[in-house]
Structures are given as structure tokens and as C-alpha cells.
Amino acid sequence: MKQETILLVDDEREIVDLLEIYFCNEGYRLLKASDGLEALEHLKDEMVDLIIMDVMMPHMDGFAACMKIREERNMPIIMLSARNSDMDKITGLSLGADDYVGKPFNPLELVARAKSQLRRYHRFNKDIPARINDNELVFDDLAIDTLKHEVSVGDRKVKLTPREFSILELLMRHQGQVLGMEQIYRNIWNEPFLDGGSTVMVHIRNIREKIETDPKHPRYIQTVWGVGYKLDGLS
Template identity: 55%
Template sequence: MPKQVLVTDDDPEIRDVIRIYLQNEGYRICEAKDGQEAVDIVGRESVDLIVLDVMMPRMDGIKACLKIREKSRVPIIILSAKGEDIDKITGLTTGADDYITKPFNPLELVARVKAQFRRQSYSEKETGPSGGCSVIEIDELVIDSMGHRITVSSKEIALTPIEFSILELLAGHRGHVFSVEQIYRNVWKEDKYSSDNTVMVHVRNIREKIEMNPREPRYIKTVWGVGYKIE
């Protein structure tokens, strides 16, 4: 069955454009005109990915993202007219997997949607019966790839799909230093890398969740001028 994408935007013309382009790629589309409606749809329907505008009435995209993340790990792409770094960081910190600034090229949005599904597909294959070790243990950190669960000191930690993939990549190659570009290509499954702080923000979010003291990380180490690693 085709993947279902929930398009959330208070502008019907933008919803129409996104719907047309994604339907042309074979995706099923459902629509919401505000954040509350999006939360309600996620609660009652099976949704594979969400395109979520930020500035909306009733409930904005940031609040909706937080509410959705309480119960679901569905990939979320934030769509916003705000292009400042702080707005991007806010969107990613609340649990979004990607961020696109308005005005946007619909073909870029299609590419981002495909990249999320491609990453999801790779992850499912790699954690299948032939995917190697499904549980990685590093001190008090336990990564269960099959169950898609993270625990630290026996306490379960909620990570977004992107955060989980980054941590799994680093933990699965202990001692190997990955540059930001390499992390992006391995996790997003895209060759094209735009030089922004997306990866850095996700790494910071992971540290906030798994480290006792994120300023002095025990697990994810920064190799200055090179990238990140788990020793």
C-alpha cells in the first residue's frame, strides 16, 4: 500500500501544491488545516510522514510536533517561513526530522520526503534477521535496533527516528570518527549535503537525552575540526 503523508498547513493553496506533487509520486495524502487537526488525525489514522507548517491558528506546528512526539515517532518535516537558525533549531529540538524554509521548491520537498522514506527503508533492512547484532551495549547505554529502543541505566529514552539513526551509526562503529557530511549521507541517505547545522542540532538533542552532563559527554565525543565518535 502507498505511503500516507499528512500535509498540515492553514493555506489551502500550499496544501494543494504539496498534494499534487506528492500524489504524482504515488503517495496517499490526507490534509489538516491546523496543528490540532493534525494531532487528531495522527491519533486515529495510520500516517507514515507529516509535513507540518509552523505558523497556524488554534495550535501551531511546534506545539503540534511536541504533542505528536508524545505518542509517535513518525517522521516530521517542518515547513516554515522563518529561516533564521534559531527557528530551525527550535523545530529540530521539538522532535522534527527535517526543516524546509518557505518559499520552497516543491521538488525539494518531494526529495526530502523520499529521503525520509529511503532512510526508513534502509533502517528496516539493516535491523532485519540478517542485519547483524541487533543490541549494542556501551556501559549504561543499550541500543536495541530490532525493538528501536534506547535505554540509559535501564531508563528508556525517547529519540526521534533521525536521532536514533545517528546514535546507532556512531555506536555501531565505535572509535570511528564521522564527519558531519558522512553522518548526513549515512543517515539521510542523500549524497547532496547542504552546509547547515542540522546534524549538529540533532547531536546536541541526543546528548541532552542520553548524557548526565551534556557539556561533558560520556558517549558522543566531538573531535574538533573532524566530526563525532563514540569511543
């Protein structure tokens, strides 16, 4: 199963270093940023499952960053702040945060809150594909088994290359979310984008040829012109 990624945004180095130990010990992948602008840069290239973000930071504070993130993303956001007034909490939650934790805090409690948000997100958010078990992802009648590396459409088995399988898995793990060509290329090929757009387009076309009944009018992988692709059924 894909390792979940947490983006930690805080300009207090001691807090970042402490939380890195706790979350890495729990098996999470951790990205770090010192302000809202740096956090937004991470989100351009990285697939993030949860954000833990301080309110008071230079350049762009947590409230402003939360508003900006909510324009395009719906992963859970936990706000951290030494400002514990009810109005601050209401402001954070009204801007799109899912939880608000006051400083100082117990790191174990924060880990528990993060786990709870991730469980709720994957279980109830309609932009995340349903999971039959830890290895299987399902979207309508399209299913992939990440352990067996198998793909099926209804009762029909589909053979994909390793690259094609990885792209489809990436789209299914971010169902409903538009992924740019550069995002897809960096995540699958793990190298600088350069002229990777044509490579992504060829692989998407090949996947459609294999999973779609009518590749020219795709049912699963939709093109968002000028942006990228998303796994989202036609209405």
C-alpha cells in the same frame, strides 16, 4: 506494497493544493489538516508514514503539535516555515522535527526530501520491520509475503484468513507501536468502530493460536492493557 501516507498540515490552501498534486503524482496517499489540533485528530484513526507541517498556524502551531506527536509517534516530521532564522530551525529540530524547509520552497525539492526521510525511516528505525524485498516483512523468525499472501514462523507455514493476514501485516508495518482496537478495526474493516473491540480481540486470539508456541504467553503480539496491541518481542 502498502501505499505510504503523508499528512500535510498547513493553513495556506494554495500550498496544500500544490503539494497534493506533486505527492499524489508520486503515488503517495495524502491526508490534509489546517492546524495542529486537526493533525492530532487524523493520527487517532490513521496510519501515517510522514508528516509535513507548517510552523505558524492557528489553534495549535507546528512546534506544539510536533512536541505532542513525539510523545507517542516516531514517524519523520518535516517542518515548513517562512521564519528561516537559525534559532527557529534549532527549535524545530530540538523539538523532534527531522528536517526544516524554509518558505518559499521548490516542491520538487520537498518531494525529494520526503522520499529521503521515508527511506531512512524504513531502513534504520528499529520500530519498523526489516524488509527482505518489497513484498516480504520480517520480525525475528516471523515473516509474511504480501504478494503470495503467505505467513511462516521459522520453517513452519501458517495459514491465516484474509482478515487475520491483514491485521498481522498492519502490526508488522508498525512494529513496536501500540495500535488501539479502534485503529485496527477502522484500518481493516474500513467502517465505523461501534462495538468492534470484541471482533478485534477474537481475531488477535486466533492469530496467536496459529503463530505462537504458547498463545497464553505470546512472543510476538503483545497486549497493552486498556490501549491495544503491538508487535514487539519480550525482553
